[in-house]
Amino acid sequence: MKPKDGDDAEEFDxxxxxxxxxxxxxxxxxxxxxxxxxxxxxxxxLTALTAAAHG
Structure with a gap:
């Protein structure tokens, strides 16, 4: 994830x-x-979700 414009550290966390x-x-x-x-x-x-979606 990347911080959005205007995000401070607390909002991003x-x-x-x-x-x-x-x-x-x-x-x-x-x-x-x-x-x-x-x-x-x-x-x-992400690997587990991908495997579950295709398995």
Missing amino acids: ERVGRRLDRLEAELLDRGLTPSPLPAGKTHRV
Whole structure:
């Protein structure tokens, strides 16, 4: 994600947090478990969603 024009650090952090919450909810809805490892989490989430959509 990129900050929108006019975003301060707090607003940007809130938007990122909401996005991560939606991603986690999507994973749980599909019966997947998010990895507890922070490194590469976005890549693993996107890979899992792609696999679920095509599998």
